[in-house]
Amino acid sequence: MKKLIVIFIILVGTVFAINEYVARGIYSQNGEFLDGENIELKHPLGTLTKLMTALVVYDKIEEGKISFETQVRVLMPDLIVDGAKMNLKKDEMISVNDLLIGMILGDQNAAAIMLSRAVAGDENDFVKLMNEKAKKIGMKNTVFYTSTGITSDFSKRKLDIGTIEDINKLIIQIRKNEKYSKLLQEKSQKIRENTLSVGNVNRFSLENPNILPIKQGFLEGLGYNVAFSYKKDKNLYNVIFLGSMNEELKNKQVEEEVSTLNNDFQTAILVSRGEFMVEAPLYEGKTKTISLYAAKDISLEIKNDWVLDKTILLPKKIKAPIKKGDKIGTYIVSHNGKEIGRIDLVAIEAHEKSNILDEIRKNFTR
DSSP: OHHHHHHHHHHHHHHHHHHHOSEEEEEOTTOOEEEEEOTTOOEEOGGGHHHHHHHHHHHHHHTTSSOTTOEEEOOHHHHHHOOGGGTOOTTOEEEHHHHHHHHHTTOOHHHHHHHHHHHHSSHHHHHHHHHHHHHHTTOTTOBOOOSSOOOHHHHSSOOOEEOHHHHHHHHHHHHTOHHHHHHHHOSEEEETTTTEEEEOTTOOSSOOTTEEEEEEEEETTTEEEEEEEEEETTEEEEEEEEEEOSHHHHHHHHHHHHHHHHHHEEEEEEEOTTOEEEEEEOBSBSSSEEEEEESSOEEEEEETTOOOEEEEEOOSOOBSOBOTTOEEEEEEEEETTEEEEEEEEEESSOBOBOOHHHHHHHHTOO
């Protein structure tokens, strides 16, 4: 009987863990993986798809293909999916700028479809641009079928599929666009000649000024997908989790990710520029050895319980003459077999080649 109880508890625990999330990941602002599970697991993206939709639109604006002022006509099919937050009406014209606000802040599917039409003529051709962009930035496990991320019963298409690893690559690209990044953080924006306000639906009930919302959305049966950034000290972390099955679990997971970042991670200066690193044999020099120093800092975001491996790579023979500042070796920091930091080891003084008298003196000197 005791065995049955233990097994039951384990099973319940397993099911509950799956309901909390399907996959999760924490990344540094440079895109380095820091913590998580199932980051390569393919999962329906839902409204996270709109992050790529907006990126493609911003690209086309920068290329001059369209502008923020470009006007787009509202068609009857647009109104079937949504559009109420933007007060859309059939046959009226609305600007690309207002549509971006409606899509990014208001999560309006109609806005995404209209933007795809403005850029490419129809959604099919726009989706091709989305997949081309995904390939270009290294999203190797993501396929887009829609501009919206809505369910197949509405779109009549397959679900957009991607991984946490790929979403992080997308966020890195978004951060390079100042206007796009700034809009993500707005509480609300005015559209329609400043007559209507669209609130940011991506803001969390957890009021924390260090949480920078990116995107969140819910798909029936597949749960919440969430992406946000978190500011800690001078660092910015990207946090993504997929498949949280209800709002309570979603909010709980946000709190847990924030707690993990606050308590379990630190920025550590592992090596300082100019720090002595190693003394190595020197051949054909006036001295028997050469001292090597760090060419720059190694400052990394690491988890407190990480065990780091440190490796020094040097040539089989270091021979004089050597100039001040010459790179002689490499210092590498790794975690779980993956390199996370690397610097050059350099000489901070010159070493001339030895003559016969130098060699005699070295042989008689310990």
